[in-house]
Amino acid sequence: MSTLSVPAAPARSPRLSGPTWLVLRLHRPALxxxxxxxxxxxxxxxxxxxxxxxxxxxxxxxxxxxxxxxxxxxxxxxxxxxxxxxxxxxxxxxxxxxxxxxxxxxxxxxxxxxxxxxxxxxxxxxxxxxxxxxxxxxxxxxxxxxxxxxxxxxxxxxxxxxxxxxxxxxxxxxxxxxxxxxxxxxxxxxxxxxxxxxxxxxxxxxxxxxxxxxxxxxxxxxxxxxxxxWPTVTRVAGLRSESIPGTSRAETVERGIVTSGGTHVAGDSSCFIPDYKDAPGCATKLEQLHATGYYADVHPYSHxxxxxxxxxxxxxxxxxxxxxxxxxxxxxxxx
Structure with a gap:
């Protein structure tokens, strides 16, 4: 005795529905x-x-x-x-x-x-x-x-x-x-x-x-x-230096002078930058501060x-x- 076979319904591909479908449907131009x-x-x-x-x-x-x-x-x-x-x-x-x-x-x-x-x-x-x-x-x-x-x-x-x-x-x-x-x-x-x-x-x-x-x-x-x-890196140079090594490709956070006692004194004065150390009055100012060098707190490229x-x-x-x-x-x- 033969039996009738019912064809299986074709599998439906998964579709987005609900709020997900609504978001993507409403904002198609933005997508x-x-x-x-x-x-x-x-x-x-x-x-x-x-x-x-x-x-x-x-x-x-x-x-x-x-x-x-x-x-x-x-x-x-x-x-x-x-x-x-x-x-x-x-x-x-x-x-x-x-x-x-x-x-x-x-x-x-x-x-x-x-x-x-x-x-x-x-x-x-x-x-x-x-x-x-x-x-x-x-x-x-x-x-x-x-x-x-x-x-x-x-x-x-x-x-x-x-x-x-x-x-x-x-x-x-x-x-x-x-x-x-x-x-x-x-x-x-x-x-x-x-x-x-x-x-x-x-x-x-x-x-x-x-x-x-x-x-x-x-x-x-x-x-x-x-x-x-992130912690900075300190670069130092002597008073006779033309620049502070390691600062050309770095981001300078603070700069200043190093005193004879090892203290770092920050400042925006041009005298605190090696490039302007020969400017009028800088020699006297650096001597009064007992400066022995320059410093710069920087972020190198490695940061x-x-x-x-x-x-x-x-x-x-x-x-x-x-x-x-x-x-x-x-x-x-x-x-």
Whole structure:
């Protein structure tokens, strides 16, 4: 006796649903723009660290090897490298401000102002889950997209060291910011603060402005604290020295003179700098202070990654506290 066999239902491919699907569906334009920024920025930094660096380095080699006042060299390669390096640094360093504008204005502010968020809380998803998803997915995209851009820029900058005379030092604010995890941390803070601003103000435009200002403020605070976040290295030199060894590629935190008793006396006077020791009055002043040499407390290039990680840690601590505040505000608003 034959039996009828029921065909098995075709397996369905897994699909995103719920608040995750809603976030990705509503913010498709922002995701597309972010993908273009990441891909375009990666292509720009790869071009910068490869062909542009080689062409500019060759131009500088020709210029430095020429004994005549007027030399023939590829000036266009030099200017192109300088411009592209500036543009690439701006893309990475200013990305957190774009995230702040989007988080405060569109991701949270517009939905709270229009009532879309309130509708979701009452019909389809709990408020806490709504906020968790809207923080988690953008945070993941920020880390996955911005981290490679910063590392690629640092790689491109490193490729020009010792080869391009006009390359920015690592202590340059824009170069330093674009070369490590600091912009990633600031972008994550901007994301969390966008939620706080939207829930507190309830309007998109004010939330956008406040989030941008707060993100810039936190970055400025971390930048000001940066040199104090890691122990400095002290370099010394005698009174007859023309400069203090080991300070040319370092960030100077403090400088001054060393007295006969071994005390370090800090000061901004030009007499405390070896280059100006022959200035009028300096000899008398140094003699009155019983100076025996100069010193400088510096951060050498070897401190680059420790400083980056410490500064990022400070900003991430702000981001964690801000995310906690966002959940508390949401709980109070939906109580």
């Amino acid at each position: 597309l723009v972010w993908a273009l920024v990441v891909v375009g920025g990666a292509a720009l930094t790869l071009w910068l660290g490869g062909p542009l660096t080689d062409a500019s380095a060759e131009a500088w080699r020709q210029y430095n090897a020429c004994p005549q006042p007027a030399c023939s060299y590829d000036q266009n390669a030099v200017t192109t490298y300088k411009s592209v390096a500036l543009y690439a640094a701006f893309v990475v360093a200013l990305a957190p401000l774009a995230v702040a504008a989007w988080a405060g204005g569109a991701l949270f502010g517009r939905e709270v102002e229009d009532g879309t968020a309130q509708l979701a809380w009452t019909q389809s998803v709990s408020p806490a889950r709504w906020l968790a998803v809207k923080l988690a997915w953008p945070a993941a995209l920020i880390v996955v997209g911005l981290t490679p851009l910063a590392l690629l820029y640092h790689r491109a900058w490193s490729a020009g060291q010792g080869r391009i005379d006009t390359i920015k030092p690592w202590t340059d604010v824009l170069t330093y910011t674009a070369s490590g995890p600091v912009p990633v941390a600031v972008a994550l803070f901007a994301l969390a603060f966008g939620a706080v601003a939207a829930l507190r103000l309830g309007r998109a435009l004010p939330a956008l402005g406040v989030t941008g200002a707060a993100s810039f403020g936190v970055w400025s605070i971390a930048e000001a604290l940066r040199v104090r976040l 680059f990654w420790p400083l980056q990680l410490m500064e990022s840690g400070v900003v991430l601590a702000f981001a964690a506290v801000t995310a906690f505040v966002a959940f508390r505000l949401l709980r109070r608003r939906t109580a």
